[in-house]
Amino acid sequence: MTARLTRLRDRMAETGTDLLALGPGAHMQWLLGFHPHADERPCLLLVGPKGAAFLMPKLNADSAAEFTSLPMHRWSDDEGPSAALAASLAAVGGEGARSVALDETMRLDFGLLLLDQLPGAARTFCDDTVGRLRMSKDAEEWATLKAEAAIADAALKTAWAEMRPGMTESQVADIIKASFAASGAKALFTIIGAGRNGAFPHHATGETVLREGDAVVMDVGGTKSGMSSDITRMAVVGQAPEGYAEVHAVVEAAVQAAMAAARPGVKAHVVDDAARGVITAAGYGDYFLHRTGHGLGVEIHEPPYLTSVSETVLEEGAVFSIEPGIYLPDRFGIRLEEIVYLTKDGPQILSSLPRDVRVVGR
Structure with missing residues (x-):
């Protein structure tokens, strides 16, 4: 996991990608060796210049913590995800991101929730970052x-x-x-x-x-x-x-x-x-x-x-x-x-x- 995350951050630097966001799915599975339960609750792995962190529904956090030591910014159904998302962005240094790569398979509402917090950011998908790394098998x-x-x-x-x-x-x-x-x-x-x-x-x-x-x-x-x-x-x-x-x-x-x-x-x-x-x-x-x-x-x-x-x-x-x-x-x-x-x-x-x-x- 650590080696792939390092490779990903190196690739982000090469491509000028300030922030990368993954939803539960194949990209996250490849990067971390697991992905949390996927449902309608916003769940994102954010990777930025200061590191990586999760926006994580409290409902799924404890089970996800069995598979990763990455920090989690938890939110509950009665709170909503906005404050936890802001904290996640701050933790990874993504608040001022000008270029954001979105997981092309994530739910649209997850992506829009993130982009609403980053007005003016250019949006790309992950084909040139995670996708590029996944193409070359070890x-x-x-x-x-x-x-x-x-x-x-x-x-x-x-x-x-x-x-x-x-x-x-x-x-x-x-x-x-x-x-x-x-x-x-x-x-x-x-x-x-x-x-x-x-x-x-x-x-x-x-x-x-x-x-x-x-x-x-x-x-x-x-x-x-x-x-x-x-x-x-x-x-x-x-x-x-x-x-x-x-x-x-x-x-x-x-x-x-x-x-x-x-x-x-x-x-x-x-x-x-x-x-x-x-x-x-x-x-x-x-x-x-x-x-x-x-x-x-x-x-x-x-x-x-x-x-x-x-x-x-x-x-x-x-x-x-x-x-x-x-x-x-x-x-x-x-x-x-x-x-x-x-x-x-x-x-x-x-x-x-x-x-x-x-x-x-x-």
């Missing part, structure tokens, strides 16, 4: 993400061994959830898209029955140790549908092109351009419906985002997905997703599963 974070990926790999293997024609998408998802649980983890999402449902990138897993000849998109992720996993692989039930092999080969080539483009110092859109170029050249450009990737860490989706317009420069230590896809309406969809750790020599894949289609149900 060795401990990398090891945790690698372990999370192994749990997701095992869940897919378990599902493949049990999948049969006649099962529903939900039944397959239940197998995956049970595998996560058996590893002491929690499944965060289980997208199972059978047949034509695979053409919906974020299909809502339901009661569609798996049938012979279905291609099945399997996008799953979970968490055990405070970080996330995310992986997409393909299965076919018995015989693959007509045209499947050609489309799978194009998506695989797009993955490889994106991998080759991903290097420290490269802008994120270059990786997206590489994957999209392969798919467009093969005639499927209109069927690649989303960005090539997103960062992964405390959250499943976090910076950097690999889009066609992103100017974010990828740095060594970044962790992100490479997941091009082709979605053919009323036929099938194919997405292949790797989570990679960017080293000085290029991306290192966290999963140990091959990207070949897995034949199930035999």
Whole structure:
């Protein structure tokens, strides 16, 4: 915690940020290793030139104090938060802040409460401070993400061994959830898209029955140790549908092109351009419906985002997905997703599963 807070204050100095305010959520979780109970009562972590302190509802203060020694300026329901907020600002040296970075995920009323006390302050968000620091994972974070990926790999293997024609998408998802649980983890999402449902990138897993000849998109992720996993692989039930092999080969080539483009110092859109170029050249450009990737860490989706317009420069230590896809309406969809750790020599894949289609149900 102390090291990350020091890094954050150094980054604030570099960016000319006088005051930073975080609400309970992923930024605070990354910075402190916990976040207090989140409800409608204003709760803020303020970081300024004199240090850090909490604006804290009394109702939650004692439980939060079990996890942090940072000072808390407490307020009760009958008092309201205004006086405690003024004291918090004074404690961290933020009363005269001219540049304030707000947690982009905090409640709007929390942010407005703070800005009302700082008339004239310029407002930014945390993408260039906490967000920038979160993009570069340290060795401990990398090891945790690698372990999370192994749990997701095992869940897919378990599902493949049990999948049969006649099962529903939900039944397959239940197998995956049970595998996560058996590893002491929690499944965060289980997208199972059978047949034509695979053409919906974020299909809502339901009661569609798996049938012979279905291609099945399997996008799953979970968490055990405070970080996330995310992986997409393909299965076919018995015989693959007509045209499947050609489309799978194009998506695989797009993955490889994106991998080759991903290097420290490269802008994120270059990786997206590489994957999209392969798919467009093969005639499927209109069927690649989303960005090539997103960062992964405390959250499943976090910076950097690999889009066609992103100017974010990828740095060594970044962790992100490479997941091009082709979605053919009323036929099938194919997405292949790797989570990679960017080293000085290029991306290192966290999963140990091959990207070949897995034949199930035999």
